[in-house]
Amino acid sequence: MTSAAGQTALFPHLSPADIDSLCVHGTEQTLTTGERLFSQDEPATNLFIILEGQIKISKHIGEQEVVLAIHEAGGFSGALSLLTGDGYTADGYALSPTRVLIVSAAAFRHALAADVPGAQVVLAAMARRVASTEQIAQQSEKLAALGKLSAGLAHELNNPAAAAHRAAAQLQGSLDALFAATPGGAAGGGGDPLPAIIAAARRQARSTSHLTPLQKGDAEDALGTWLDDHGVTAAWDLAPTLVEAGLDPAWLDGVAAQIAAPALDRTVTWLGQALTVCSLIGTIESSTGRISDLVKAIKAYTYMDQAPVQEMDIHDGIENTLLILGHKLRPFTVERDYDRSLPRLCAHGSELNQVWTNLIDNALDAMGATGTLRLRTAREGADGLLVEIGDNGPGIPAAIQARIFEPFFTTKGVGVGTGLGLDIAYRIVVQTHHGDIRLLSEPGNTRFQVRLPLTG
Numbered sequence: 001m002t003s004a005a006g007q008t009a010l011f012p013h014l015s016p017a018d019i020d021s022l023c024v025h026g027t028e029q030t031l032t033t034g035e036r037l038f039s040q041d042e043p044a045t046n047l048f049i050i051l052e053g054q055i056k057i058s059k060h061i062g063e064q065e066v067v068l069a070i071h072e073a074g075g076f077s078g079a080l081s082l083l084t085g086d087g088y089t090a091d092g093y094a095l096s097p098t099r100v101l102i103v104s105a106a107a108f109r110h111a112l113a114a115d116v117p118g119a120q121v122v123l124a125a126m127a128r129r130v131a132s133t134e135q136i137a138q139q140s141e142k143l144a145a146l147g148k149l150s151a152g153l154a155h156e157l158n159n160p161a162a163a164a165h166r167a168a169a170q171l172q173g174s175l176d177a178l179f180a181a182t183p184g185g186a187a188g189g190g191g192d193p194l195p196a197i198i199a200a201a202r203r204q205a206r207s208t209s210h211l212t213p214l215q216k217g218d219a220e221d222a223l224g225t226w227l228d229d230h231g232v233t234a235a236w237d238l239a240p241t242l243v244e245a246g247l248d249p250a251w252l253d254g255v256a257a258q259i260a261a262p263a264l265d266r267t268v269t270w271l272g273q274a275l276t277v278c279s280l281i282g283t284i285e286s287s288t289g290r291i292s293d294l295v296k297a298i299k300a301y302t303y304m305d306q307a308p309v310q311e312m313d314i315h316d317g318i319e320n321t322l323l324i325l326g327h328k329l330r331p332f333t334v335e336r337d338y339d340r341s342l343p344r345l346c347a348h349g350s351e352l353n354q355v356w357t358n359l360i361d362n363a364l365d366a367m368g369a370t371g372t373l374r375l376r377t378a379r380e381g382a383d384g385l386l387v388e389i390g391d392n393g394p395g396i397p398a399a400i401q402a403r404i405f406e407p408f409f410t411t412k413g414v415g416v417g418t419g420l421g422l423d424i425a426y427r428i429v430v431q432t433h434h435g436d437i438r439l440l441s442e443p444g445n446t447r448f449q450v451r452l453p454l455t456g
Helices: 016-023 079-084 105-113 117-181 194-204 213-229 235-244 249-258 261-302 314-324 349-367 398-403 421-432
Strands: 026-031 036-038 046-052 054-061 064-072 091-094 098-104 310-312 332-337 345-347 371-380 384-391 436-442 445-453
Touching (some): 036 046, 064 421, 117 261, 310 314, 314 349, 314 384, 349 371, 349 384, 421 436
Antiparallel strands (some): 046 098, 054 064, 384 445
C-alpha cells in the first residue's frame, strides 16, 4: 500500500515512521458514497482507520436512527468491539468517497504487544470515546422515553380539554337562549324586557385592558357611587364586574330611564350576575382552548405519530418551541425576522426542536430578568439556510467561547446547568444534519448561527 507518511493527521503526536509502522499491519479499502463499512451486531473482526473521506457511525434506538459520530481522515472506528470480542455496536457508512485502512484483530493485538506507538494512541483514545458514546446513547434513550410519556400525556389531556371547550361553547349558546326567553317580569315588573337590556349590555361591552390599574380603580369608584346613589344594594360588589364589562354611569342612566325605580336594584343585580357568568364562560373557553393549543404544540414539537425524518417548515418548529417555553418568555421581547420564502427542509424535526430549545433557553437565562430575544431565518447560497438565535445579554467571555460546545462545560452555577445542552445541539446540527453551528458574541449582542443544508 501507499506509504502513510503524508497522513500525519491520523496521529498528530506520531512521527511518519511510527505511522508507517502501524500501517504495515493493515490493508487499504476504497468505499463509494453510502457504502456500508460494517453493520450493527455483526462480529467485530477489524479496526478501521480513515485515510480520506468521512464515515458516519449511527445506531438504531427503537425506530429512530441516532448519529453517534462522524469520523474524518485521521479518525478510527471499531477498536472497542475489536478488543471486547463483541459485535459492532453501530453501523458505519461512507458519507463521501472514502479510503480506510483495515487492521484485523490479530494484527491489532500484535501491534499492541509490540508496543507500536500508533496502537497505543488508539487504545488511549478508546477510553475517552466510550464515555462520549455511552452518554449520547443514554441521552437518546431518555429522550425517547420522554417522547412516549409526552405522547400519552398529550392524549390524556387533549380529550378532557376538547370536551370542556365544546361544553363551554354549548353553555354560551344555552345562556343566550335563556336570556332571549327571559320575560320582562323577571326584573320585578315594569320596564322593557330584560333580554333587551342584556343584549344592549353585551353590545356595549368593550375591552378594558388598555386601562391602567389606577384608571380602572377610578372607574369602579365612579360606578359604585352611581349604583349607591340609585339604591342598588350590592353597589360596591357589582361595580368591578360592570366596569370589566365596559359599562359606565352614562350607559346605566339609559337603563334607569327604562326601568321602574323599585325594580332597578334587582335588574342591575341580575345584570351583574349574568355578565359574570358570561365572563366565566369566556374564561373557560379561553383556558381550555389554551390547553388544546399546548397539546397540539407538544404533538408538533415532539413529532408524535410521525416518521423520525420528515419534510418540514423550519419556522413551525421554532414557533412551537416558543409556545412550549411561553412561561419563560413573558418578561422578554421577541423580535422575528423570518424569510417565509424558505423551502421546506427534510430533517429530524424533533431533534432540531431540541436545538432551538437549548439555544433559546440559554439566551433567556443569559439575559436575566428582561431583554430582547431575536430570531432570524435566511437563505444562504443555493443549498443552505440559516437560523440565527440572538439576545442582548452580557455576552459570553472571549476566553471561554472556544469551549462552549464541549461536553459538561457550563457557565451556569452548580446545580443549574448540566453542560450537555450545547454539546447535544452541536451533535444534532453537525453530525446528524451535516450542518454547522457557530457562536458570535460581544456584550449586548450574542448570536448562535445554525446553518443547515436543504438537501441530503
